[in-house]
Amino acid sequence: LTDVYSSSPALGRYFRSAEVVYFSNESSTVFYQLEFSVPPATEGFTENMMNSDFIRNVLRQNIYDEE
Numbered sequence: 352l353t354d355v356y357s358s359s360p361a362l363g364r365y366f367r368s369a370e371v372v373y374f375s376n377e378s379s380t381v382f383y384q385l386e387f388s389v390p391p392a393t394e395g396f397t398e399n400m401m402n403s404d405f406i407r408n409v410l411r412q413n414i415y416d417e418e
Contacts, residue, residue, distance in 0.1 A: 352383060355413045361400065362409055365389055 352369035356362055365387040373382040389401055399405065 352385070352410070355410055356385065359409050359413075362387070362406065365401075 353366075356366040356369065359366070367386040367388050369386075370384045371381060372384050373380070375381075385406065387401065389396065
């Protein structure tokens with residue numbers, strides 16, 4: 352995850368760290384926490400760039416690109 356987000360053209364400059372919070376081999380489940388450092392409130396920035404769908408889609412796109 353660190354490589355994915357730190358090299359992202361959209362999020363790389365804001366990305367600080369990724370930490371696994373929970374991992375289960377039985378269900379192949381991983382919960383992780385991402386830390387970003389965002390600029391002071393800029394209109395639309397948080398709603399557009401830092402919403403969970405956008406962040407999830409950066410990871411999803413990386414997975415598609417690997418295949």
